[in-house]
Amino acid sequence: MSELDAIELHDGLIKSVNIDFETGSGAYYSSPDSRQRATAALFFEGVESVSQTLSVTDVRENATAGNINYWVPGDIGGVTYVYVVNGCIAVTAKSVRFDAGVVRP
Secondary structure, three states: OOOHHHOOOOOEEEEEEOOOOOEEEEEEOOOOOOOOOEEEEEEEEEEEEEEEEOOHHHHHHOOOOOOEEEEEOOOOOOEEEEEEOOEEEEEEEEEEEEEEOOOOO
16 A cells, blocks of 8 residues: 555545646545545656546536545556546556645636
8 A cells, every 4th residue: 555545535525626637626624524625636757658538527616515426546657546526537657746825727
């Protein structure tokens, strides 16, 4: 189990995804007892492929409650899956990094 596997994104928020396919930002609960979401960003380096299927309407409608169901961080050179309301984003990259407290446009 990696450090990333310990981060719980259930009911997190996707606030933006940049089409450069290297960075995404949002907010998450840093612990099960947290009452407020903390900002964060995902950084992908060496992106080889991106695949997504989701309902933009559903993601927007759940932006307050949380539109991320959960995620499965990829191993080195593997696929990271972010499961959202009625969809999934899959990124194959050489590395993925989670930076808490980072805000991206």
